[in-house]
Amino acid sequence: MTHHPSTIAMLAGMLLAAAPALAQDAATVKVAESAEHGRYLTDADGRSLYLFESDTRAEGDAKAQISCRDACLERWPPFYSEGEPQAGDMADAGKLGTVEHDGKMMVTYNGWPLYYFVDDQAPGDTKGHDIEEFGAEWYLVTPEGEKAEG
Numbered sequence: 001m002t003h004h005p006s007t008i009a010m011l012a013g014m015l016l017a018a019a020p021a022l023a024q025d026a027a028t029v030k031v032a033e034s035a036e037h038g039r040y041l042t043d044a045d046g047r048s049l050y051l052f053e054s055d056t057r058a059e060g061d062a063k064a065q066i067s068c069r070d071a072c073l074e075r076w077p078p079f080y081s082e083g084e085p086q087a088g089d090m091a092d093a094g095k096l097g098t099v100e101h102d103g104k105m106m107v108t109y110n111g112w113p114l115y116y117f118v119d120d121q122a123p124g125d126t127k128g129h130d131i132e133e134f135g136a137e138w139y140l141v142t143p144e145g146e147k148a149e150g
Contacts, residue, residue, distance in 0.1 A: 026083030027107050029114075031090035031143045037126055037150040040140035041109060043116075044088060046123025049079055051112040051147060054136035058111035064099040066106070066113050072134040078106045079114040095145045110145020 028044035041049040056065035068076055078101055085107045087093035098105040099113055107114045117128025117138070129140045129148065139147035 025081075026086050027079060027081035028086045028088045029091040029096060029107065029109060030088035032124065034124070034126065037129060037140055037148045039090070039143050040126070040148045041091065041114070041143065042123070043079065047116060048120055048124075048126050048128065049109075049114040049141055050076065050117055050128050050138050051109075051141050052076065052115060052134075052136060052138055053147070054134065055113050058097065058099065058108060064108050064111055064113050066099065066101055067136075068113075068115065068134060075118050075133065076115040076128070076138065077118065078104070079116060080104045081107050090143055092143060092145070109141055112141060112145065114141065 029049070030042050030044060030046070031039050032042045032046060032048075033039045043049060052068055054067040056067070058064040081098060082105070085096045085098065087096055091109075095110040097108040097111070099108055100106070101113070115138075119125075119127045126140055128138050131138045142148050
């Protein structure tokens with residue numbers, strides 16, 4: 001089968017034009033507020049994000065270490081990004097980062113790897129806050145990058 005060079009060039013051009021759209025799957029971190037917990041991090045859709053105290057936070061040149069494995073990851077799915085994570089409403093872009101996890105880029109904030117909680121079913125749910133599971137505590141994350149109180 002013979003392909004005409006202009007057809008190949010046109011297809012290549014279409015793929016290159018589509019590449020930026022594919023690269024725009026970057027995770028966005030925003031800030032929400034509740035009377036009970038104050039200000040805390042969410043994804044672009046308003047789903048709460050959590051830190052796990054058993055993880056090792058990235059500091060200086062040391063990368064974050066993820067201790068949540070297997071059954072833990074089923075209850076606390078990682079917050080991944082397919083591009084450089086973005087800071088949305090009131091989030092600090094300087095605190096955003098990533099750490100490689102299972103071949104994907106997991107979003108970190110102030111060095112803490114970020115997770116969802118499976119029992120949070122709707123934007124604004126915070127059912128995973130201040131829960132002890134898998135050997136340590138889970139907390140919502142403040143815009144300062146620390147565990148939320150309340």
